[in-house]
Amino acid sequence: MKLTAEALQQALLNTADQIEQQKDELTDLDREIGDGDHGINMSRGFQALKKELQGKDPFEDLGELSKLVGMTLIKTVGGASGPLFGTVFVKFASKWNGKEAVEGDQLYDGFREAVEGVAARGKSQTGQKTMLDVWEPFTEALMGAEPLETVIENALADTKELKATKGRASYFGDATKGVQDPGALSSSILLRQIAEVLNG
Ligand code: ADP
Ligand code: MG
Ligand code: MG
Numbered sequence: 001m002k003l004t005a006e007a008l009q010q011a012l013l014n015t016a017d018q019i020e021q022q023k024d025e026l027t028d029l030d031r032e033i034g035d036g037d038h039g040i041n042m043s044r045g046f047q048a049l050k051k052e053l054q055g056k057d058p059f060e061d062l063g064e065l066s067k068l069v070g071m072t073l074i075k076t077v078g079g080a081s082g083p084l085f086g087t088v089f090v091k092f093a094s095k096w097n098g099k100e101a102v103e104g105d106q107l108y109d110g111f112r113e114a115v116e117g118v119a120a121r122g123k124s125q126t127g128q129k130t131m132l133d134v135w136e137p138f139t140e141a142l143m144g145a146e147p148l149e150t151v152i153e154n155a156l157a158d159t160k161e162l163k164a165t166k167g168r169a170s171y172f173g174d175a176t177k178g179v180q181d182p183g184a185l186s187s188s189i190l191l192r193q194i195a196e197v198l199n200g
Pocket of ligand 3: 035037079080
């Protein structure tokens, strides 16, 4: 599995389109166990990102690309999720600066740094029914043999049954059991697109 700057750029453009398709679904979930803005937040951020990326030549540096993505998402997504998605890419940039492609340990190290960055920034850990419950198993799966798509589906299914103990959803207590976490779903949309370019 190898991630090039060009492939990540394509995965992000694909994510922007897929977010538009699932925007209402994301917002409806956030209406059930949040404040009903997650689809709107993600759509705003990824449409801004799409504009930013489309106006640029294809990137040759994963660090440069990741930094631009992180800054754009932090500026435009808003909510609790904006700084967290932004952190993912700022951390990628810190590990992948100057690299046109990463694989093996370098690929894993970027994701590991991202997951730890989100946990630190969100003062959160796995098991609290947040985006981390998808990012963490995905990251570990980069070193395993199981297909990434399967790992994502299983992580989403497991997260759905958890009780939220972090973020806005935690105020809904037991009512969150059986409802998908919106940030876990949006993370799965992004990670599926990354998995696709990693496999291709
Ligand atoms: P807000 O809750 O401010 O309206 P969003 O609706 O955009 O922000 O994002 C909510 C999502 O952010 C949740 O579904 C969850 O996955 C994620 N999230 C919120 N707080 C945290 C946290 N402390 N750590 C990790 N993820 C979090
Ligand atoms: Mg919200
Ligand atoms: Mg909000």
